[in-house]
Amino acid sequence: MSHIHIDVQNVSFGYEKGKEILKDISFHGGENDAIGLVGANGVGKSTLLKLLVGLNTEYTGSIRVEEIPVEKDMLPQIREKIGYVFQDSDSQLFMSTAYQDIAFAPRNYGFPEEEVERRVQHALEMTGITHLKDKQIFKMSGGEKKLVSIATILSMTPDIILMDEPSIALDPRNRRNLIHILNSFDHLKIIASHDLDMILETCNRTILMADGKIICDGPTKEILTDKILLEENGLELPMCMQHPVIR
Amino acid sequence: MSKIGNAIHEIHHMDLIAERDQWVNAIHPLIKFVITIVYIAVVVSFYKYDILGLAGMVLYPLAGFILADLSFKDSLKRLRIVLPLVCFIGIFNPFFDRIPVEILGIRMNAGVISMITLMMKGVFTVLASYLLIATTTIEKLCYAFRLLHVPKILVTQILLTYRYITVLLEEVNRVTQAYALRAPKQKGVHFKVWGSLTGQLLLRSMDRAGVVYESMLLRGYKGSFDYIGSKAKVRPQDIVYLLFWIAIFALCRKVPILVVVGNMVGGLFV
Numbered sequence: 012m013s014h015i016h017i018d019v020q021n022v023s024f025g026y027e028k029g030k031e032i033l034k035d036i037s038f039h040g041g042e043n044d045a046i047g048l049v050g051a052n053g054v055g056k057s058t059l060l061k062l063l064v065g066l067n068t069e070y071t072g073s074i075r076v077e078e079i080p081v082e083k084d085m086l087p088q089i090r091e092k093i094g095y096v097f098q099d100s101d102s103q104l105f106m107s108t109a110y111q112d113i114a115f116a117p118r119n120y121g122f123p124e125e126e127v128e129r130r131v132q133h134a135l136e137m138t139g140i141t142h143l144k145d146k147q148i149f150k151m152s153g154g155e156k157k158l159v160s161i162a163t164i165l166s167m168t169p170d171i172i173l174m175d176e177p178s179i180a181l182d183p184r185n186r187r188n189l190i191h192i193l194n195s196f197d198h199l200k201i202i203a204s205h206d207l208d209m210i211l212e213t214c215n216r217t218i219l220m221a222d223g224k225i226i227c228d229g230p231t232k233e234i235l236t237d238k239i240l241l242e243e244n245g246l247e248l249p250m251c252m253q254h255p256v257i258r
Numbered sequence: 259m260s261k262i263g264n265a266i267h268e269i270h271h272m273d274l275i276a277e278r279d280q281w282v283n284a285i286h287p288l289i290k291f292v293i294t295i296v297y298i299a300v301v302v303s304f305y306k307y308d309i310l311g312l313a314g315m316v317l318y319p320l321a322g323f324i325l326a327d328l329s330f331k332d333s334l335k336r337l338r339i340v341l342p343l344v345c346f347i348g349i350f351n352p353f354f355d356r357i358p359v360e361i362l363g364i365r366m367n368a369g370v371i372s373m374i375t376l377m378m379k380g381v382f383t384v385l386a387s388y389l390l391i392a393t394t395t396i397e398k399l400c401y402a403f404r405l406l407h408v409p410k411i412l413v414t415q416i417l418l419t420y421r422y423i424t425v426l427l428e429e430v431n432r433v434t435q436a437y438a439l440r441a442p443k444q445k446g447v448h449f450k451v452w453g454s455l456t457g458q459l460l461l462r463s464m465d466r467a468g469v470v471y472e473s474m475l476l477r478g479y480k481g482s483f484d485y486i487g488s489k490a491k492v493r494p495q496d497i498v499y500l501l502f503w504i505a506i507f508a509l510c511r512k513v514p515i516l517v518v519v520g521n522m523v524g525g526l527f528v
Binding site for chain 1: 270273274277395396397421424428466469470472473474475476477478479480
């Protein structure tokens with residue numbers, strides 16, 4: 012088994028007793044996996060991602076990140092290994108400038124300021140936003156905020172990246188840029204999204220969820236081209252596979 | 259722009275001017291904080307009738323505004339709510355203190371002098387505080403507090419309160435905008451929906467604040483902020499800046515500097 016991996020076994024979770032959002036979820040993500048997490052609204056994709064970083068720990072079953080169990084006592088170690096990009100960039104970015112926000116994590120992990128600066132610069136270069144270094148967050152467009160959000164986790168040099176709807180609210184150029192960034196990241200990544208075209212371009216494996224369960228787990232090309240399977244679970248074929256209707 | 263929109267804009271604007279690449283902005287936050295505290299202490303220490311001595315203290319805000327390239331007009335606009343309140347404090351002095359005095363050849367009630375002195379003290383201290391926050395970011399200020407051993411929890415509270423103000427205001431803005439769009443003929447919010455609106459606002463703000471906090475946790479936040487990052491050291495020029503102002507304040511406290519300068523300038527023409 013490779014060093015970087017996530018192992019989820021028989022995980023169930025609900026915010027209220029008796030109302031399970033996730034039901035008996037099991038999967039394994041290895042070092043070079045790029046996993047697309049797809050499913051209709053409310054099937055539990057975001058909840059599953061939050062469990063993986065320990066934002067909720069009252070689940071049943073077992074979640075292990077690089078052999079470390081996701082439990083309250085182990086959270087600092089786990090969170091050092093995982094970068095999580097929130098759906099809403101406004102909630103992720105809370106400092107005044109891009110630099111301050113990207114430097115937040117390395118500073119918290121106690122790196123000397125020269126190392127913090129090197130990491131921030133590297134994260135800015137990876138996301139192609141060196142020109143935004145000193146820009147105020149509130150002055151940024153939605154696309155710029157999303158790229159800064161990604162840079163904030165890259166500065167932690169995580170082994171694993173989790174993203175919740177990363178392409179939401181991005182214009183085509185920013186979306187294309189995001190796809191390039193995602194493809195340049197070699198380690199394990201799990202992306203929850205409704206943007207099936209993006210999943211098709213960035214993920215080699217797809218997990219299809221419905222009603223809190225994993226319906227199907229396999230190669231992206233097989234799952235996202237199966238029209239019947241997708242429609243049965245509240246989805247449609249990716250746009251690139253549909254015949255365009257021009258009015 | 260709505261009032262709330264304006265308030266959000268003002269907060270962002272203050273952040274922006276505090277981060278400018280100005281000489282005064284680059285001075286160590288602890289030095290600026292100490293100077294401000296000393297300035298306020300000296301200003302309030304003037305005797306209530308020592309209007310001429312106090313007038314000399316205008317030098318610091320005056321020089322500060324010029325050095326920091328701050329617009330005095332914009333600043334007065336921003337302080338338009340605080341300044342009248344500060345000025346109001348001494349408004350009854352002329353009625354209680356009726357001892358006649360003569361100053362610069364003008365006869366008046368001592369109460370008028372003490373009222374003007376009190377107003378000047380208020381305005382000077384507000385301007386000095388404004389100068390501090392307009393040239394120092396909240397992170398740097400909090401860093402200065404930590405250097406002064408203000409408890410970590412209190413400093414974190416100050417920093418997060420400042421950060422969360424905009425979160426709350428943005429939510430208020432969204433809710434009131436959505437309301438206004440569907441109630442075009444109403445001024446303000448109808449009292450019948452105050453309850454649900456406030457409830458919604460509270461829940462949304464808590465939710466949003468919760469996500470922000472989660473985001474902090476995921477990036478290694480353990481209850482204490484690294485307020486400035488660079489852990490800037492006090493430079494020799496910072497010390498010179500501090501000593502210079504302390505000397506000026508001491509001088510102003512001892513001699514009515516404006517009168518002395520006035521006599522010197524006047525003497526040239528005699």
